[in-house]
Each structure stands twice: as structure tokens, then as C-alpha cells.
Amino acid sequence: ADANRADVAMLAEVYAQSSADAPMAVPGEALVIQNGVYYGISKSWFESVNPEKEKMYFAVSIPSSVTTIANDGFQDTWSSDKQKYDAVTIKDGVGSYAIVSVDFSQATSLTTIKSQAAMNTSLAGVLDLSNTKLETIEKSAFSGCTGITGVILPQTLRYMGTQDGTSGSVFKQCSALQYVRVAGGDPDVVFELPENLEVIGMDFPENSVKSCYWTEEMFGQILNMQIKMLEAMGFERIVILNGHGAATQKRII
Numbered sequence: 001a002d003a004n005r006a007d008v009a010m011l012a013e014v015y016a017q018s019s020a021d022a023p024m025a026v027p028g029e030a031l032v033i034q035n036g037v038y039y040g041i042s043k044s045w046f047e048s049v050n051p052e053k054e055k056m057y058f059a060v061s062i063p064s065s066v067t068t069i070a071n072d073g074f075q076d077t078w079s080s081d082k083q084k085y086d087a088v089t090i091k092d093g094v095g096s097y098a099i100v101s102v103d104f105s106q107a108t109s110l111t112t113i114k115s116q117a118a119m120n121t122s123l124a125g126v127l128d129l130s131n132t133k134l135e136t137i138e139k140s141a142f143s144g145c146t147g148i149t150g151v152i153l154p155q156t157l158r159y160m161g162t163q164d165g166t167s168g169s170v171f172k173q174c175s176a177l178q179y180v181r182v183a184g185g186d187p188d189v190v191f192e193l194p195e196n197l198e199v200i201g202m203d204f205p206e207n208s209v210k211s212c213y214w215t216e217e218m219f220g221q222i223l224n225m226q227i228k229m230l231e232a233m234g235f236e237r238i239v240i241l242n243g244h245g246a247a248t249q250k251r252i253i
Helices: 002-015 043-049 080-084 216-232 247-252
Strands: 031-034 037-041 055-061 096-103 124-128 147-153 179-182
Touching (some): 037 043, 037 080, 096 124, 216 247
Parallel strands (some): 055 096, 147 179
């Protein structure tokens, strides 16, 4: 018993050294996965490695058994599903955590990332989804992830935001984003979307074709692609509404 306590204490000391620059890897057995859905991190495991109830920084690897990332899955916010499946949340009073890195290289069965899955989290670097079978990334999934510098989408992607197009903001306010590319595409392109993509949902329900939330550097290329798409759809008159009135956007238009 004393030896076990010593082992737990030593493990807790190691994990307590986690930081945003050196996140600790969460073992597979500590991931809460039910029927192919990833909900978060095990409360009992979290308590065992964080007895001081500090803020932890983690790196997560999504296994091939996962088909769906649940709503708020990469956050420590409360949800009824997390409570049901004993995934730790900030409301448990045992500390908090931030997921800094998610490895999707083994997530070969992943088809859906639910809304707000990683919204306003500390994710940093390139979000590489190329090995997944993603068809849907729901609204605000990565909104506010200011540390994401690049995104690589799979060719299987069909929907970004809601399927009726009335809401999206998937990468809204990702202010460090430098490029969006497609797996197998041009490795130097700044902006590209999968050929199978059917809907990019946004925030203007009355608008038949929605606009995007992107940095000004990418705005011109996105606008060009959308105009070509509209032409291919048979539109003869295209009206562009720049609701924010930013001077740079006006110049690009």
C-alpha cells in the first residue's frame, strides 16, 4: 500500500510539471470514450495525477476507435454527458486543464467533430486532420483557437457548420491562422477547400451563400473562390455585402 501511494505521489509530481510549452501526454486509458464518442478526460485519473488541484496542460492522441468528438470534448466545461460518463470538468473542483495539442494521425475512423469541441482552447500549431474520414465539423468547433497556425482538411469533408448553412464560424477568430490546405493538395497553397465540400455555414441565415471569418490576408483568395463557385452554380448577378466595413476588405472587394 505504501509503495502504491509512493508511485502515485511520484506520478503526480511528474504531471504537475506540465506547462503550455511542455504539455503532458494523456494515456489512452484516461480518455473517456463511449460507443465511439470521445467526451473528455477521466475524472479519477485526473484526480490521481493532480492532487494539488492545479491547472494542467495536456496533449491528447485520438485513437482509431473514435468516430465522434463530443460537444465541448476538448474543454473542461461541464455537460450532462461528461457528468454521465465521469469525464472531469472544472465544476468538479479538482483543478482545471487546457489541451494544447491534439494528434489526429491515428483517428482514421473519425467522421464528426461536434459544435464548440475546442472553442477558445489553447490548441496551438497545425491542426492536421488529413488522416481522418471527417465529413462534418460543426459550428464554432475551433472558434477562438488563437494558437492554431495552419489547418489541413481531408478530402472527405462535406460540411463546415450546420448542414442548412445557417451557422458556422468554425475557425472564427483564429487570428494566427496562416493557411488552410487539403490533404494531398498543393503543400504551398494558402487557401484550398476539399472538392466534396457542400456547405460552409455562416451567421447570416437570410443570405443564400454565406461569408467566412478569416484573416484579411486570406480574404481576397476566399472571395475569388466563392465568386467562381457562384458562377459555376449559374448565378448571373452576385451581390457582396461587407457588413463589418473594414477598409482593407473594401479595397479587396
